[in-house]
Amino acid sequence: MAQKNPSFILHSQGKVLFEDRPIPELKSPYDVLVEPQWTGICGSDVHYWVHGRIGHFIVDAPMVLGHESAGTVSSIGASVTSLKVGDRVAMEPGVPCRRCVRCKDGKYNLCPDMAFAATPPYDGTLARYYALPEDYCYKLPEGMSMEEGALIEPTAVxxxxxxxxxxxxxxxxxxxxxxxxxxxxxxxxxxxxxxxxxxxxxxxxxxxxxxxxxxxxxxxxxxxxxxxxxxxxxxxxxxxxxxxxxxxxxxxxxxxxxxxxxxxxxxxxxxxxxxxxxxxxxxxxxxxxxxxxxxxSFRYGSGDYQLAVDLVASGKLSVKELITGKVKFEDAEEAFKDVKAGKGIKILIEGPK
Structure with a gap:
């Protein structure tokens, strides 16, 4: 099977490798395929790399890292209406079940069956391609850079x-x-x-x-x-x-x-x-x-991601100052080492070319 989805993968505690993975399939006609352009390194990513676990979430199989991303829509499902190929989007990395009591009462961030990027057993966004439902992709307004888009995730937190x-x-x-x-x-x-x-x-x-x-x-x-x-x-x-x-x-x-x-x-x-x-x-x-x-407070809930986009787009909040480093995809491990050492505030990793 042809594979052209280079990915940054945590194999086990302290061991990361670059590998080619299958390109994700769109499991729903409402899904889109996104090419992440920039991904921020979160403390949780580093924690998994160093310790191999966070609480009861244990890395017991290889897992793609990363969840603070913005990218370009590469393809869309047959029922997608809000996005088109080429749109630049901030990517909300946690998709709930949409059916449980917590989801129905508007607190989907507390969904017990949340599929969250780079939280075992789910792969993250440090890859060429990542699939998401269209309503978990937020268009970046004109004038907002893709790097700023990657910081929407911690801003939503x-x-x-x-x-x-x-x-x-x-x-x-x-x-x-x-x-x-x-x-x-x-x-x-x-x-x-x-x-x-x-x-x-x-x-x-x-x-x-x-x-x-x-x-x-x-x-x-x-x-x-x-x-x-x-x-x-x-x-x-x-x-x-x-x-x-x-x-x-x-x-x-x-x-x-x-x-x-x-x-x-x-x-x-x-x-x-x-x-x-x-x-x-x-x-x-x-x-x-x-x-x-x-x-x-846990992650983000209804309306938080869009409000984060709006605050940055309006100029009421600036995130550019937090970006203290940008590295190429192949230098991801060195960037993780810098974050672990406390260097800088937010380091971004470019998507694979």
């Missing part, structure tokens, strides 16, 4: 987190963690109207970037202080009054999570966006007596 937090005009927002998602949460929060946006991190370079990107204020904890002391200092030094209206943790670090609860105002909202240890110590007394609204 930040949109969902900020929606979970109910960020609204005039709010004070604190975001713990100034990695790609944390930075985008700050940017989306500003776009949603937050008056004060504080980025918190321990990395001075990240904080410097955050201040020039979307944060109105930046803050760093001190060694030796308790989480209560840190929270008090954060609130005082950043002019948060009785506490922040909304706090998002995009770090997954236990001290940050604990400090967040203490730094929230009475009746405020806390959103867990970052993933860390499976179990942590939680300030339950502070949560209860403040009557905090505590929410989790």
């Amino acid at each position: 930040a949109v969902h987190i900020c929606k979970q937090g109910g960020v609204k005009p005039g709010d004070s927002l604190v975001v713990f963690g100034a990695g790609p998602v944390g930075l985008l949460c700050a940017a989306v929060g500003r776009a949603f109207g937050a008056k004060k946006v504080v980025s918190v991190d321990v990395n001075e370079e990240r904080l410097k970037f955050a201040k020039g990107y979307a944060a109105t204020d930046v803050w760093r904890s001190k060694a030796g202080e308790t989480v209560e002391e840190g929270a008090k200092r954060l609130v005082e030094e950043c002019g948060l009054g009785s506490g922040a209206d909304v706090i998002i943790d995009a770090s997954g670090a236990e001290p940050c999570i604990q400090m967040s609860v203490h730094a929230c105002r009475i009746g405020g909202t806390y959103v867990q966006g970052g993933m860390g240890k499976p179990d942590i110590q939680w300030p339950i007394m502070a949560m209860c007596t403040k009557e905090l609204n505590v929410k989790g």
